[in-house]
Amino acid sequence: MKTKMKKYDNDIEVCNLTHSYNINGKLVEIFREINIGFKKDSITSIIGPNGVGKTTLLNIIAGFIVPDTGNVRIRGVSSKEACTQKKIGFVSHDHGLLPWMNVFDNVLLTLTLNRKSNYHNLDEDESKVLQILDQLGLVDWRYYFPYQLSKGICQRVSLARALVLDDVILILDEPMANLDELTREKLRYDLLKIFSLNPRTVILVTHNITESIQLSDFVIVLSNQPAEIVKSFEINFAGKNNLDKVIVPTSVEFNNINNNIRDLLHEKNS
Amino acid sequence: MKKILNTKFFLDISDEFIPKIIIPFGVFFVILVVWELLVYFLRVPVYIVPSPLNIVDRLFEDIVFFIVQSSITLFVAIAGFVIGAFVAVFLAILIVLYKTIGRIVFPISIFLKVTPIIAIAPLLTIWFGFGVFVPLFIVALMTFFPILVNTHFGLYNVNHSSIRFFQSIGASKLEVMKYLRVRSALASFFTSVRICIPLALIGAVVAQFFGSGSGLGWVILVSYNNLDMTTCFAAVLSLSFIGTVLTISISFIENKIIFWSYQ
Numbered sequence: 181m182k183t184k185m186k187k188y189d190n191d192i193e194v195c196n197l198t199h200s201y202n203i204n205g206k207l208v209e210i211f212r213e214i215n216i217g218f219k220k221d222s223i224t225s226i227i228g229p230n231g232v233g234k235t236t237l238l239n240i241i242a243g244f245i246v247p248d249t250g251n252v253r254i255r256g257v258s259s260k261e262a263c264t265q266k267k268i269g270f271v272s273h274d275h276g277l278l279p280w281m282n283v284f285d286n287v288l289l290t291l292t293l294n295r296k297s298n299y300h301n302l303d304e305d306e307s308k309v310l311q312i313l314d315q316l317g318l319v320d321w322r323y324y325f326p327y328q329l330s331k332g333i334c335q336r337v338s339l340a341r342a343l344v345l346d347d348v349i350l351i352l353d354e355p356m357a358n359l360d361e362l363t364r365e366k367l368r369y370d371l372l373k374i375f376s377l378n379p380r381t382v383i384l385v386t387h388n389i390t391e392s393i394q395l396s397d398f399v400i401v402l403s404n405q406p407a408e409i410v411k412s413f414e415i416n417f418a419g420k421n422n423l424d425k426v427i428v429p430t431s432v433e434f435n436n437i438n439n440n441i442r443d444l445l446h447e448k449n450s
Numbered sequence: 451m452k453k454i455l456n457t458k459f460f461l462d463i464s465d466e467f468i469p470k471i472i473i474p475f476g477v478f479f480v481i482l483v484v485w486e487l488l489v490y491f492l493r494v495p496v497y498i499v500p501s502p503l504n505i506v507d508r509l510f511e512d513i514v515f516f517i518v519q520s521s522i523t524l525f526v527a528i529a530g531f532v533i534g535a536f537v538a539v540f541l542a543i544l545i546v547l548y549k550t551i552g553r554i555v556f557p558i559s560i561f562l563k564v565t566p567i568i569a570i571a572p573l574l575t576i577w578f579g580f581g582v583f584v585p586l587f588i589v590a591l592m593t594f595f596p597i598l599v600n601t602h603f604g605l606y607n608v609n610h611s612s613i614r615f616f617q618s619i620g621a622s623k624l625e626v627m628k629y630l631r632v633r634s635a636l637a638s639f640f641t642s643v644r645i646c647i648p649l650a651l652i653g654a655v656v657a658q659f660f661g662s663g664s665g666l667g668w669v670i671l672v673s674y675n676n677l678d679m680t681t682c683f684a685a686v687l688s689l690s691f692i693g694t695v696l697t698i699s700i701s702f703i704e705n706k707i708i709f710w711s712y713q
């Protein structure tokens with residue numbers, strides 16, 4: 181497969197974001213004047229130490245937390261508006277599947293809720309669900325209920341239920357936190373394949389540097405309190421989108437960026 | 451939600467038969483034997499405390515009568531509960547959908563809660579007359595509040611990740627209610643149902659004290675007036691039996707409906 185053509189218009193704009201939490205009577209500043217643009221049909225990873233405010237940032241972007249100042253525009257509208265216009269898929273780090281529905285129905289429900297017109301075709305929806313479950317290697321689990329599954333598999337199902345929507349902006353908070361190393365590697369490969377077939381704007385919070393480089397077009401390194409963007413990397417070395425085999429890339433460029441990010445995170449936290 | 455009463459052990463006969471069946475029933479049996487012996491050896495007169503065998507005798511002597519009266523009380527308790535629960539669940543759903551309704555309903559229901567409803571039973575009898583209506587009304591009022599509060603709690607406190615995901619993909623308030631909140635609330639709803647079983651029985655019996663002319667409450671009142679302790683105890687025994695059967699049935703239904711909480 182070859183590298184995809186990209187239109188780099190900003191799909192999401194975060195402007196002059198400032199936010200503080202009141203923690204036991206003390207005002208703790210989380211963000212001071214953050215500005216980020218997320219390009220259309222690109223995957224942007226956000227990486228940073230625990231407690232720096234990644235989850236808070238995602239919640240602000242999706243409109244669940246109202247920031248003190250600053251604003252977020254998603255495809256030209258506010259976050260709240262973007263939600264009502266069914267434009268976002270927000271996956272938290274715990275899976276939030278409905279315990280009374282099996283895997284298949286959980287994913288199918290997403291299509292029902294995201295439907296934009298009254299027209300729908302159940303057969304079409306069902307084959308869509310089967311397709312995404314197949315792409316993520318979950319078909320064998322489709323009749324299982326969440327309580328019968330391990331946490332890692334539930335997490336993959338919750339990814340599936342966002343990925344089944346093909347035109348939403350995906351906001352993913354540590355979607356692979358509970359997976360074992362090999363499953364992670366396999367899943368990265370599966371995700372790259374899904375995104376190359378159907379490009380989407382994705383914001384991905386992760387703690388895994390390899391993952392961030394391998395999956396994304398941009399990596400944003402956050403650090404310090406209040407959080408600031410230490411650096412934003414554009415990842416486009418040759419062979420990055422090579423989907424032929426599941427590998428951890430070992431090219432020189434990969435290692436350079438990897439070491440760069442690692443050094444930045446070390447430096448800012450010591 | 452934590453279970454208030456753990457009645458699951460009644461259903462699970464297969465494993466550990468001895469600790470789960472023999473011990474509770476054994477204890478019960480020993481208490482009855484001691485009671486019987488005490489009454490016999492201390493020569494307690496039957497108009498003060500009848501012996502267990504007396505009571506059982508009395509029960510079977512007039513078994514049809516006791517079944518009819520029990521059924522009336524059971525009907526009042528269940529029907530009153532269903533009315534109270536129906537209104538409470540309906541309001542709880544409305545309150546979660548429209549906050550303003552909560553500001554109207556909660557003060558009134560707290561007022562209802564702090565007023566001992568039983569105290570207005572005589573009044574109601576004057577206004578609405580004798581018969582089955584007043585007991586029904588009282589049971590409904592008594593069960594209303596616990597169901598409202600617990601169901602509202604359950605509807606409101608749903609899994610954070612689920613609700614955020616649903617909202618982000620554009621689910622409406624009504625859809626979130628239908629697909630997420632209602633079933634999430636089942637566990638706390640059932641907790642309140644278990645709280646309401648004794649309340650409903652108390653409401654039904656006490657309301658029947660006030661000239662309803664039928665039901666176990668009426669039986670207790672009449673036998674008390676006649677110093678007929680055996681009948682009184684037989685009626686109480688019937689009540690305990692109803693309460694036990696209701697509790698077990700509710701646990702059974704709950705376990706069937708909330709199948710996913712086994713873990």
Ligand SMILES: Nc1ncnc2c1ncn2[C@@H]1O[C@H](COP(=O)(O)OP(=O)(O)OP(=O)(O)O)[C@@H](O)[C@H]1O
Pocket residue numbers: 201202203210228229230231232233234235236237
């Ligand atoms: N509801 C809240 N009230 C007060 N403070 C909060 C709240 N949520 C988060 N915080 C604070 O904001 C900071 C950022 O939290 P956040 O969850 O966004 O971090 P994170 O980068 O996602 O961390 P992690 O990598 O552990 O997921 C934390 O230091 C925490 O103390």
Ligand SMILES: [Mg+2]
Pocket residue numbers: 234235236353
């Ligand atoms: Mg987080």
